[in-house]
Amino acid sequence: MTLALPIGSTIGIIGGGQLGRMLSVAASRLGFRCHIFEPGATPPAGQVADQVTTAAYDDEAALRAFCQSVDIITYEFENIPTAALDLLQDLAPIHPGREALRVSQDRLTEKTFLQDLGLQTAPFADITDATSLETALDEIGTPSILKTRRFGYDGKGQARIMSRDDAALALADMQGAPALLEGFVNFSHEVSVIAARSLDGAVAAFDPGENVHNDGILRTTTVPARLTASQRTDAVLLAAKIANALNYVGVMGVELFVTSSGLIVNEIAPRVHNSGHWTQNGCSVDQFEQHIRAITGWPLGDGQRYADVVMENLIGDDMNRVPELANTPDCALHLYGKAEVKPGRKMGHVNHIKRG
Amino acid sequence: MTLALPIGSTIGIIGGGQLGRMLSVAASRLGFRCHIFEPGATPPAGQVADQVTTAAYDDEAALRAFCQSVDIITYEFENIPTAALDLLQDLAPIHPGREALRVSQDRLTEKTFLQDLGLQTAPFADITDATSLETALDEIGTPSILKTRRFGYDGKGQARIMSRDDAALALADMQGAPALLEGFVNFSHEVSVIAARSLDGAVAAFDPGENVHNDGILRTTTVPARLTASQRTDAVLLAAKIANALNYVGVMGVELFVTSSGLIVNEIAPRVHNSGHWTQNGCSVDQFEQHIRAITGWPLGDGQRYADVVMENLIGDDMNRVPELANTPDCALHLYGKAEVKPGRKMGHVNHIKRG
Structure with missing residues (x-):
């Protein structure tokens, strides 16, 4: 047996936040x-990386030099400008590939892709103007939620429509960006599957986690999630189906709503995912190493869960709790090295571990 | 509660090998x-560190610039030249402190210190010339082992004396360096304790590990070690006694021989220790984080062992086994990023994990 990408090779990571930081480690x-x-x-990832390039995504010379110094490229976020990707992909292999980015960068494309795969999504409609919004509201009803098709994260670019009176304001919130109306899903809770697919098509998934959001930001992920055995199987098979359909290479996060009529796919993220941070203290191989293994052509690692974990994000002033958390047993801190504490900024996370 | 060294501070690490690498992470x-x-x-630690200075230990300007960029200093190996330490300690706090280095840098000082503490060591004698070696051999007998007082590691600077005929050659091997004759200890096995002492004097120890050496190089550490409950208590208390006597701050390794007449201290290392690498996959807080917590004035972390682990060093051509190990369940790889494989060079380690 040999390893596809030799030890000592250099991996280029686009994006220098906490995900890049933990990928580098x-x-x-x-x-x-x-x-x-x-x-x-001064990106957080740069503190634990061999090299850092600080340059804009439209700096062609910097992108070229970056490619010359790396053997493969991956990324920590899906909103890389298309022109940058066009340039990069001619110079070095990029994993996950363009198809995964194309699908996940646009909520409309993503939902259509999922429906075409036979998976359940929230009802949705393409919104281009007030008229199409009116028509969509006739069909989908309220409450519903208007979202920009692109560049939304952590609840940004979203406006709730509780009654038709909110429609105009919600549309104005989109600031003219292409948008999507989504119907509300009556779900009991949200779970996510962190799945990996290797270069040779092998698929592995971590145990699904149960997510709690607050103001659109993930607060906690708990494993095990509240799922029946068949829901758990469905969740993993569904994630594998998505990964296979995209000919995906790397780790992906799939967010699912648990409803009485089955699992409904909320969204997919073509990268390591906040809801997979528990794997750092619950598995021999965590989601970050699993991603590196997948994109380098190594065999996927042993992601069996060996502990119950509650992953809690440390957001903004939660950092004031670090001294107390540092003194708590069965509690693993992972701070991101961000200089400035800001409200709503993810500063770190803590894994609360409970062993059997 | 507050933390002594604020988050975001910079820790200077002297030495850029694998221990510095894992400390940085x-x-x-x-x-x-x-x-x-x-x-x-291109030190291994530099691949995962914020800054790297490549300079000699007698480069005063580089040492001063280094101190100006850091808040505290620690080290990954104990043989830092005295002149460098004299310069550094005036400019930034160094942990562990000078006393620990003074004692552990010299085998004669170390053995004397341990005896003065009431701890058992191998019989030893100071060797300055052929005459003192003859006298020492009369007293200690053969087989015995001649060691340089300073700068020995991984079996280097040592010569066995199986009979008096070997004495002259062994002494010549020392190349005129101050030396020590040690009597052989009739031990059943070797264990080590990885202990931590914080700035406020709190002491914590990881579960002792059992070590197997080959050609003077550590091959495996196994937890739990074969120890009775009272031996285990003795081992930990003894390590705490040493740490307290040195007013130690940080993690230290204490190697012990298990004999029918109790535990005999082989040597102490004022740093994180190869025999503590198992903690990366057996504890919520590993020896590297424990060291960082101790020297920064954070509370010591939860070092309870939650799994059985066999840590195996990957030395030289053992790297050929990496593809197979990458495919083995319950097996966590830790490679050091060293460019060149050489016989006897520690290239990485693997933790084989067995959960209860």
Whole structure:
């Protein structure tokens, strides 16, 4: 047996936030070096990476130099400008590939893709103007939610429509961006599956986690999630179906609503995912190492869960709790090295571990 | 409760090998940045550190610049030249402190210190020349082992004396360096205790591990070690006694021989220790994070062991086994990013995990 990408190779990571930071640390465990490409100065990932390029995504010379220094490219977020991707993909292999980005960058494309796969989604409609919004509201009803098709995260770019009176204001909130109306889903709770697919098509999934959001931001992920055995199987098979359909390589996150009529796919993220951070203290191989293994052509690792974990995000002033958390047993801290505490900013997370 | 060294502070690490590498990763989890000072080019630790200085230990300007960029200093190996330490300690706090280095840098000082504490060591004698070696052999007998007082590691600087005929050759091997004759200890096995002492004097120890060496190099550490409950208590108390006597701050390794007449201290290492690598996959807080917590004035972390682990060093051509190990369940790889495989060189380690 050999390994596809030799030990000592350099992995380029686009984006220098906490996901890039934890990917770089995981890559180091397998003997890889990482080179971070990030427009923002002093990125968190740069503190634990071999090289850092600070440049804009439209800086062609910087992108070219970056490619020359790396053997493969991956990314920590899905909103990389298309022109940058066009340039990069000619110079180095990129995993996950363009199809995964194309689908996940646009909520309309994503929902259509999922429906075409035979999976359940919230009811949705393409919104281009007030008229199409009126028509969509006739069909989908209220309450519903208007979302920009692109560039939304952590609840940004979203407006609730509780009654038709809210429609005009919600549309104005989109600031002219292409949008999507989604019907509300009556779900009992949300879970997510962190799945990995390797270069040779093998698929592995971590145990699904149960997510609690607040103001559109993930607060906690708990494993095990409240799921029946058949729901658990469905969740994993569904994630595998998505990964296979995209010919996906790497780790992906699939958010699911649990309803009385089955699992409904909320969204997919073509990258390591906040709801998979529990794997750092619940598995021999965590989601970050699993991603590195997948994109480098290594065999997927052993992601069996060996502990119950509650992953709690540390957001903004939650950082004031760090001294107390540092003194709590069975509690693993993961801070992101961000200089400034801001409301709503993810500063770190803590895994509360309960062993059997 | 507050933390002594604020999150975001920079820790200077002297030495850029695998121990510095894993210290830097652990520090990042607590939000600290690391600056590596290392004479050798492209140090393994530099791949996962915020800053790297490549300079010799007698480069005063580089040492001063290093100190100005860091808030505290620690080290990954104990043989830092005295002149460098004299310069550094005036500019930034160094943990563990000078007393620990003074004692552990010299086998004669170390053995004397341990005896003065009432602990058992192998019989030993100071060797300055052929005459003192003859006298010592009269007293200690053969087989025995001649060791340089300073700068020995991984079996280097040692010569066995199986009979008096070997004495002259063994002494010549020392190349005129101050030496120590040690009597052989009739032990059943070797264990080590990884202990931590915080700035406020709290002491914690990981479960002792059982070590197997080959050609003077550690091959495996197994937890739990074969120890009776009282031996286990003795081992931990003894390590705590040493740490307290040195007013120690940080993690230390204490190697012990298990004999029918009790535990005999082989040597102490004022740093994280190869025999503590199992903690990365057996504890919520590993020895590297424990060291960072101790030197930064954070509370010591939860080092309870939650799994049985066999840590196996990957030395030289053992790297050929990585593809197979990557495909083995319950097996966590930790590679060091060293460019060149050499016989006897520690290239990584693997933790084989067995859960209850």
